[in-house]
Amino acid sequence: MNALVFHDSGDAAVKSIPLPELRPTYMLIKVDSVALNPTDYKHITYGSSDAPVSVVGCDYSGTVLEIGSEVTKQFKIGEKVFGCAHGSHFTETYSGVFAEYAMVKGDVTMHAPTDPDPGLGMDDLATLPLGCITVGQGLFQPGKGLSLNFPGAGKGNEEWVLIYGGSTATGTLGIQFAKLAGYKVVTTCSPRNNDLVKSRGADKIFDYNDPECGAKIRAFTENKLKYAWDTVGESPHICAEALSSDSSICRYGSILDNDFPRSDVKHTATEMYTMFGEYYFKYEQHFPVLEEDYEFAKTWMTLVEKLVADGKIKPHPKRLESGGINGILNGMKDLEEEKVSGQKLVYKISE
Structure with a gap:
């Protein structure tokens, strides 16, 4: 099969490699x-x-060809699915999905809707999984992140939650899940993306370029903001300024393990790759098996599957690019150079 692989920094290329076992x-x-x-x-x-090679890529949609003997979730050969994979794995190197065929963890894979909303295709479904599990870990997983009440329970009681970076692919999903859980969402983005975050349910929007952004959020929420979730991780001071001065009620969560300016506030970071319940080693760090993260991921992805099928979650706007596997490196260059805003880059691998 053809796959986008790499061995060392800067040597990524499309190569012909054997199918995964x-x-x-x-x-x-x-x-x-x-x-x-x-x-x-x-x-x-x-x-x-x-x-020698590690297959790149996390977000995918596709068709089931073979099912492992220990997969407990019910699937059928030929069924359409979507999910998140451990791309660029440094140990289990065939875990990525930027390839014609891929090996994906069965029990955290989601069934594609059998009767989707008009216009919700396999390319749209591919935009959802990594963002959804990141939202799940960061906002809802008990004992991690903010540990909010689950969507559907309606127990958010219209408390305010700050989702910093509301127009990111993860931010637009976070807004929707928080609203489904009964919270009110204050968010940040560039003014050009205001309509996007409004369409996903944001109740109040602030411009993160404003030097007084954090102070204005604190004033707007009457110094009662308990929860801040940072989908960017590069400007934690805004979240620190926005949260209530009463640190006993505050929690800050981020997708990066950054330094938070307020030592008086409990802060956490989540790592999507722990969702698979497997050991991995990368960037000179050992990551042990976290069985609780795997169990949560199975529960959460089943909930996501239902919410998507029920039309309650809208995918992030996609930008469908040409070139298939061979075009992906160009897209990643655009991402790295920050040429993509308010959109998710998608590539069709097969028709």
Whole structure:
């Protein structure tokens, strides 16, 4: 099969490699579409694998071809699915999905809707999974992130939640899930993306370029803001200024393990790759098996599957690019150079 692979930083290329061998808890799929995330270019820019090749890519949709003997979730051969994979894995190097075929973890894979809303295709579904599990870990997983009440329970009681970076692919999803859980959302973005975040349910929007952004959010929420979730991780001071001065009620969560300016506030960071319940090693760090993260991911992705099928989650706006696998490197360059805003880059791999 053709796949986008790398061995060392800067050497990513499309190559012909053998098909992956089926692992017991995995499924072999024919890839339909893939979507790009910043983690993809960061791995091939800064990472290094001991193996000859590591397949890149996390977000996918596709068709089931084989099912491992230890997959407990019910799937059928020929069924359409979508999900998140551990792309650019430095140990299990065939775990990426920027390829004609991919091996994906069965019990955290989602069934594609059998009766989707008009216009919701396999390319749209590919934009959802990584963002959705990141939202799940960051906002809702018990004992991690903000530990908010689950969507559907209606127990948010219209408390305010700050989602910093509301127009990012993860931010637009976070807004929707928080609203479904009964919270009110204050968010930040550039004014050009105001309509996008409004369409996803944001109640109040502030311009992060405003030097007084954090102070204005604190004033607007009457110094009662308990929760701030940072989908960018590069401007934690705004979240620190926005949160209530009463640190006993505050929590800050981020997608990056950054330094938060307020030592008086409990802050956490989440790592999407722990969702698979497997050990991994990258960037000179050992990441142990976190069984609780895997169990949460199975529960969460089942909920996401239902919400998508019910039409309650809108995908981030996509920008469908040409070139298939061969075009992905151009897209990752655009991401790295910050030429993409308010859109998710998507590539069709097969028709």
